[in-house]
Amino acid sequence: MINRECGVLKTSYEADMALYPIPLARSTVLGIAIIVFLPFPVLANDYLLSVANLVNIAILGALGLNILTGYTGQVSLGHGAFMSVGAYTAAILATRYHLPFWLALAAGGVMAAAVGSFFGIPSLRIKGLYLAIATLAGQFIIEWSLNHITWISGGIQSSIYVPRPALGGYVINTQRGMYYLILIVVSLGIVAAMNLFRTRVGRAFVAIRDHDVAAEIIGINIFRYKLLSFAISSFYAGVTGVLYTYYLGIANYEQFTIVTSVNFLAMIIIGGLGSILGSIFGAAFITLLPILLRYVVEGIGGLFFTISDVAGVLTNLQLILFGGLIIFFLIVEPDGLKKLWRNITDYFRVWPFPY
Amino acid sequence: MRKRLAHLSVAVAILVLVLALVNPEVTWATHEIVVGLQCDRTGPVQTIGVFLCPGFHDYVKLVNKKGGVEGHKIRVIEIDHKYEVPLGVEAYERFKQQGAVSVSLYGTPNVYALTPRLTEDKIPGTSPGFGRADATDGTRFPYVFPIAASYWSQATASVKYILDHSKGKKGLKIAFLYYDNPAGREPLPIFEKLAKREGFELRTFAVPPPGIEMSAQILDIAQRFKPDWVITHLFGRSPSVSMKELRRVGFPMDHVIGFVWGAAEADAEAAGWSTAEGYLGIQFAGVGSDFPILKEIAKMYRDEGKDPPREMNSTVYYNRGVLIAALHTEAIRQAIKRFGLPVTGEKVKKGFESIKGFTLEGLVPPLEITPNDHEGGGWVRIYQIKGGKWAPMTDWFKAYGDVIQEALKEAAAKGS
Known part of the structure; x- marks a missing residue:
């Protein structure tokens, strides 16, 4: 966030290791937290809340993938499938065993973590593109299983309806209720991820990413930590899948195809690899850009034409603009939106002085 | 260079905001009847959407030109969701926000995802020829209407x-x-x-x-x-x-x-x-251009001094678009006739359930949609x-x- 260290003197080790050592940064984060928790959900209409919900769910998924790909350096193309594992686990537990929402949420995450670490086993021997293909196999295997094993998918339609989430007798069935529910889970996810990289485990992940041989020499158990990274990342994915399921009211594997996996990879690359803030930026960017582009293109088109006459052109124009903007942002800043943001804050760090 | 780039991005951001605010759809008065139309002109099955959606628009345009439904104009909001569920959900929420009284869904995964919502929000949605076959059962899925053979x-x-x-x-x-x-x-x-x-x-x-x-x-x-x-x-x-x-x-x-x-x-x-x-x-819809309603649409274009759109030549999907729009319009007409204004999703649902003997001279099969049978009988024709x-x-x-x-x-x- 905004860094102005000027005049901040640390007098204890605790102060030096704080999550936000600078008071201004702390108050900024607090301010944003207050805004997203109070005025926004109260003032926003259902439509804005539904968009915010989609963004929030995407943030959690992007965060999980960033832990694996951005921080540990293991490329995964199976993230969508890990989400579906969480989604179906929760749906099965909620409908067949009548487990409450919060238990299904946790169980979905744990199940996805187990499956994710299984498909992470090849990462010990292969890296980079090869690993990407191995996880792609995971994506296809899981997709096929959900599509064909009717015990899991509950019939040839491969979809399970879930009841609305209920916490302590209170049924959450409005967009606003869902917003709070998702926001709380996502906030926990963000705080957990931020703290993860201040621990021994998180630093081991980063060491593996930077040089796995060197990491092994300084005593990091590569196998254990790579699998742990897969497990944590898949746990996030699983929880994302559960949230998706409860948000839509249905578990359906067609929402978690290879396209989803690629979308999430795009989010963290555009947002910035190895950055919490980058995951948030990327998720918001990829989710909101098509929606925003639609408003812009319709706005321009609507000034000159009747929308229905040019709808065929407009929709294709949106796709072209979407691709163009992604290329534009990556050329301007190859390290992603988080670096772009860093450049801006660095500029203001010493402002109004040039250096 | 960097400075100019910064200026440029600020300018673009302002332009985006202004355009979003002047967007005619957002600021238009809401005296009309709003119908949501999910489309897929860019996704994996875009071969369908590029012909079906123009059919839907053209029929509504014709109805509006002839004075609307019982004197009320219909406004169609089309949103392309690329066959993706998150975009489809966002599209649906936007329809709802704009006061849509019925929604034409597109894509089986989207129908699955939106089925619980339709019921909660009491907005009827149609899924002609796709979606889930058991939605025929109107007692289980009160707000989903396959309206054509499942x-x-x-x-x-x-x-x-x-x-x-x-x-x-x-x-x-x-x-x-x-x-x-x-x-x-x-x-x-x-x-x-x-x-x-x-x-x-x-x-x-x-x-x-x-x-x-x-x-x-x-x-x-x-x-x-x-x-x-x-x-x-x-x-x-x-x-x-x-x-x-x-x-x-x-x-x-x-x-x-x-x-x-x-x-x-x-x-x-x-x-x-x-x-x-x-x-x-x-x-599940008539094929060919030999239907009075299609001739009327073509005439409407000629009266404007334009050629009929080339999408009309792809009669299978174009006619299906016309059929979907016609059934939505007919349901709204029934809703106004039987329950009066203001039109709500609940009334349009009942309007759908009273469609009978509405065939557009052969373009639409002899449907009879009832509270139990949302499919309308499951009529088809085989062509070769x-x-x-x-040819039929x-x-x-x-x-x-x-x-x-x-x-x-x-x-x-x-x-x-």
Whole structure:
């Protein structure tokens, strides 16, 4: 966030290791937290809340993938499938065993973590593109299983309806209720991820990413930590899948195809690899850009034409603009939106002085 | 350079904001009746959306030009969701925010995802020829309206046609070639029931997505199983591939029946009209330009001094768009007539449930939508490719209602 260290003197080790050592940064984060928790959900209409919900769910998924790909350096193309594992686990537990929402949420995450670490086993021997293909196999295997094993998918339609989430007798069935529910889970996810990289485990992940041989020499158990990274990342994915399921009211594997996996990879690359803030930026960017582009293109088109006459052109124009903007942002800043943001804050760090 | 870039991005951001604010859709007064239209002009099955959506718009435009529905104009909000569920959900929320009283859904995954919401928000949504077949049961899915033959009804109709056109039932063999996803598998239980009842031999062949490689399955069908008939249930690009492959192995094309999403001009064009010659297709809307309503639309364009849009030449999907729009309009008309203003989703639902005898002189089948039967009977017609166009082979018909009722009961008993 905004860094102005000027005049901040640390007098204890605790102060030096704080999550936000600078008071201004702390108050900024607090301010944003207050805004997203109070005025926004109260003032926003259902439509804005539904968009915010989609963004929030995407943030959690992007965060999980960033832990694996951005921080540990293991490329995964199976993230969508890990989400579906969480989604179906929760749906099965909620409908067949009548487990409450919060238990299904946790169980979905744990199940996805187990499956994710299984498909992470090849990462010990292969890296980079090869690993990407191995996880792609995971994506296809899981997709096929959900599509064909009717015990899991509950019939040839491969979809399970879930009841609305209920916490302590209170049924959450409005967009606003869902917003709070998702926001709380996502906030926990963000705080957990931020703290993860201040621990021994998180630093081991980063060491593996930077040089796995060197990491092994300084005593990091590569196998254990790579699998742990897969497990944590898949746990996030699983929880994302559960949230998706409860948000839509249905578990359906067609929402978690290879396209989803690629979308999430795009989010963290555009947002910035190895950055919490980058995951948030990327998720918001990829989710909101098509929606925003639609408003812009319709706005321009609507000034000159009747929308229905040019709808065929407009929709294709949106796709072209979407691709163009992604290329534009990556050329301007190859390290992603988080670096772009860093450049801006660095500029203001010493402002109004040039250096 | 960096400074200029910064200025540029600020300028773009302001432009975006201004445009979003002056967006005519957002600021328009809301005295009209709003209908949401999900489209897919850019996604994996865009071959359908580019023709179907213009049909929908043109019909509504005609209705508005003639004074609207009972004097009220209809405004269609089209949103392209690229066949993706998050965008489809966002589109639906925007329809709801704008006060839509009915929604034309598109894409089976989207129908699944939005079914619980439609019921909660009391907004009727239509899923003609796709979505879930058991949504026919209006008591279980009060706000989902298939309004056209479901995959189950298409299955029974195709079997009926085959039995009517086979000499003896003895040793009859039918192959079912389907796209391997939930929508593709949906008719399987019906085929199995019918095979048991009518005593034909059924074998199923799955084509994995994206469905453009099926030479192994076709070879298996033609060389090993050697069926009398092939029924195909494919989407997007794959119907044209199936035509080419079946022709290549020498299977008689007039013994191949395609389900509704593999029976358009676009498919025959992609395969080549001569290759597809003889191929049979199931239709839930009339095919061809020989309908009064289409002539009226063409006249509307000519009166404006424009040529009728070229989308009208792709009559299969264009006419389906007209059919969907016509049923939405008719439901709204019934709602206003019977319950008055203001129009709400609940009233339009009842409007849908009172549609009867609305045929647009042959474009729409003789539907009768009731609170129990949201499919309207499951009427289809079978057409054949003859000399570069689709020619009708049968009149509107439906078959094996009891088999479908039985399947509906089983689905209801199973829940979810």
